[in-house]
Amino acid sequence: MSEEVQIDQEVYDRLIAEGKSERIARAKAKAAGVRKAKEASGEKLGPRSAEELAAKAAPAAAAAGGDTGEGGGVATMAPPAAKAGNGNGGGRLSPEERAARVAASLGKGGEAASIGVPAASAHTHRMLALVPPAGIQQVKTEQEDKVYTWPHLLLVEFVALLAMGSFVLLVSFFLDAPLGSLANANEVPAINKAPWYFMGLQELLRYFHPMVAGVTLPGVAIVLLMAAPYVDKNPSAQPENRKTANLAFTFFMVFWGVLVIIGSFIRGAGYEWVWPWVNGLGFVL
Amino acid sequence: MAKLSLPKPPSGDELKASVQDNVIWRSIFRPGSIYRKGYRDTSRDRALASMNNVLYHLHPVKVKRHGLKLTYTYCLGGMSFFLFVLLTITGIFLMFFYTPAAGAGTELAYLNMRELSASVTFGNLVRNMHRWGAHLMVFTVFLHMARVFYHGAYKAPREFNWVVGVILLLLTLLLSFTGYLLPWDQLALWAVTVGTNMMGYTPVFGDQVQFVLLGGLEIGPATLLRWYVLHVLFIPFVTVVFLAVHFWRIRKDGGISGPL
Ligand code: HEM
Numbered sequence: 420m421s422e423e424v425q426i427d428q429e430v431y432d433r434l435i436a437e438g439k440s441e442r443i444a445r446a447k448a449k450a451a452g453v454r455k456a457k458e459a460s461g462e463k464l465g466p467r468s469a470e471e472l473a474a475k476a477a478p479a480a481a482a483a484g485g486d487t488g489e490g491g492g493v494a495t496m497a498p499p500a501a502k503a504g505n506g507n508g509g510g511r512l513s514p515e516e517r518a519a520r521v522a523a524s525l526g527k528g529g530e531a532a533s534i535g536v537p538a539a540s541a542h543t544h545r546m547l548a549l550v551p552p553a554g555i556q557q558v559k560t561e562q563e564d565k566v567y568t569w570p571h572l573l574l575v576e577f578v579a580l581l582a583m584g585s586f587v588l589l590v591s592f593f594l595d596a597p598l599g600s601l602a603n604a605n606e607v608p609a610i611n612k613a614p615w616y617f618m619g620l621q622e623l624l625r626y627f628h629p630m631v632a633g634v635t636l637p638g639v640a641i642v643l644l645m646a647a648p649y650v651d652k653n654p655s656a657q658p659e660n661r662k663t664a665n666l667a668f669t670f671f672m673v674f675w676g677v678l679v680i681i682g683s684f685i686r687g688a689g690y691e692w693v694w695p696w697v698n699g700l701g702f703v704l
Numbered sequence: 705m706a707k708l709s710l711p712k713p714p715s716g717d718e719l720k721a722s723v724q725d726n727v728i729w730r731s732i733f734r735p736g737s738i739y740r741k742g743y744r745d746t747s748r749d750r751a752l753a754s755m756n757n758v759l760y761h762l763h764p765v766k767v768k769r770h771g772l773k774l775t776y777t778y779c780l781g782g783m784s785f786f787l788f789v790l791l792t793i794t795g796i797f798l799m800f801f802y803t804p805a806a807g808a809g810t811e812l813a814y815l816n817m818r819e820l821s822a823s824v825t826f827g828n829l830v831r832n833m834h835r836w837g838a839h840l841m842v843f844t845v846f847l848h849m850a851r852v853f854y855h856g857a858y859k860a861p862r863e864f865n866w867v868v869g870v871i872l873l874l875l876t877l878l879l880s881f882t883g884y885l886l887p888w889d890q891l892a893l894w895a896v897t898v899g900t901n902m903m904g905y906t907p908v909f910g911d912q913v914q915f916v917l918l919g920g921l922e923i924g925p926a927t928l929l930r931w932y933v934l935h936v937l938f939i940p941f942v943t944v945v946f947l948a949v950h951f952w953r954i955r956k957d958g959g960i961s962g963p964l
Binding site: 566568617 | 768783818829840854923
């Protein structure tokens with residue numbers, strides 16, 4: 420990894436004399452040292468600056484009809500194939516190639532306008548090369564207060580998993596699930612109830628026609644529930660700004676809860692209203 | 705006698721290298737995995753480790769600090785999911801011992817439940833866990849919904865995830881209800897009778913809906929088989945699909961909502 424790079428003492432001294440800071444001088448001198456070493460070993464170096472590149476490209480561009488100007492922010496990266504093919508060094512597009520590509524993207528030369536990717540290119544992401552800098556939107560967001568998922572969140576989740584697991588295990592150890600006698604379609608049991616989460620519906624069945632209690636009301640409830648985010652257009656999440664919504668939802672939940680509790684605990688044989696401390700609990704989970 | 709010299713046991717590092725440096729190991733752990741040979745603590749390998757880690761499809765690398773507060777989510781969504789997993793595991797165990805048959809005189813479903821409780825190792829315990837877990841899951845899903853509502857966490861851009869949530873609630877109820885019939889005891893038969901009678905009042909198609917649900921005119925062996933397949937295969941499958949969308953949307957909507 421760390422070959423010792425010789426810094427170019429000459430450059431360093433000159434920069435210090437020019438009043439550059441120690442840090443900048445050292446960095447530039449180091450870069451100069453690397454360049455020297457590469458030149459010494461016969462390595463070919465790319466253009467060092469935009470000006471140098473432009474100077475090299477200018478005569479050729481003139482020959483191509485000066486079309487390159489239209490491309491706006493055409494970047495100067497070439498697909499790897501160009502590097503091997505045209506031998507103009509540095510792995511960049513030749514001005515002719517670039518002009519042709521721009522023309523193609525603008526729909527010149529008879530072809531339909533493309534997004535700037537030569538048909539033969541496998542590199543669709545190169546289309547970015549034709550986006551003018553002005554067209555790139557910069558999004559700046561503020562850094563949020565975040566923590567690493569591991570260990571912070573995963574640890575909490577693991578503890579929750581253990582707590583929940585041991586709770587279910589403990590309950591299951593001491594409480595047996597009910598198992599009645601064999602199903603018999605000819606013998607209606609005295610206490611005949613749906614599972615607790617449907618007791619609200621069964622209780623409603625007591626007051627309404629089955630079509631209302633069993634189909635219409637639950638249907639409306641589900642549709643209302645799904646529509647809630649689209650009906651509630653208030654953007655605030657602060658409890659003090661959404662009293663109506665909270666009130667409505669609380670009413671909904673309490674109403675439902677009360678029906679479930681009545682159905683589960685205060686209904687007995689024949690679905691009659693009985694007090695559990697008088698006739699016993701007519702409730703099986 | 706010439707002294708026998710045993711080959712030197714490999715050092716920890718050598719052992720590690722020989723385990724990691726083969727075709728099988730390399731095929732399991734993708735580039736950037738911290739278990740792969742040559743993992744270095746560079747920004748490139750760290751980035752790959754995040755992008756290629758299966759767990760990071762569920763969780764981002766970082767989460768909002770306030771989302772960790774137990775009093776924000778009460779971990780209710782997480783609990784619902786854990787219970788779903790627990791129910792899957794215990795349910796598979798129960799499937800080994802259960803036959804969904806209820807023909808007159810050959811009510812294997814019911815007999816299997818009796819045998820499970822009486823003579824299968826841990827059978828009774830696992831059945832209890834499956835039953836109590838199911839009730840608990842309905843409960844935690846309800847509470848999770850309430851927590852989401854009171855936090856206004858269904859507001860833009862999370863409207864659709866709330867809708868997905870309502871579908872998950874319905875699926876949870878259906879899972880629980882279809883399971884209720886399977887022991888084929890009086891409790892099961894009559895609880896389900898109450899429920900399916902109601903569905904028979906669906907406008908226009910009432911009779912057809914009831915016929916399809918029961919696999920006949922009244923609850924019988926065909927109903928049991930039908931509900932068994934729905935309970936162990938179809939509804940869990942649909943639920944997993946919606947859970948995947950639910951979790952994916954939580955991330956795409958910018959993680960947990962809030963703080964208030
Ligand atoms: C099988 C049932 C469900 C599971 C396993 C589940 C799982 C989760 C999990 C793990 C979260 C992350 C935050 C948290 O734990 O509170 C979450 C968030 C959320 N859930 Fe659920 N959920 C279920 C049902 C529901 C239901 C019934 C609703 C609403 C009707 C709902 C709506 C939402 C919304 C809107 C969020 C985003 C909340 C936020 O950003 O603060 N989910 N869910």
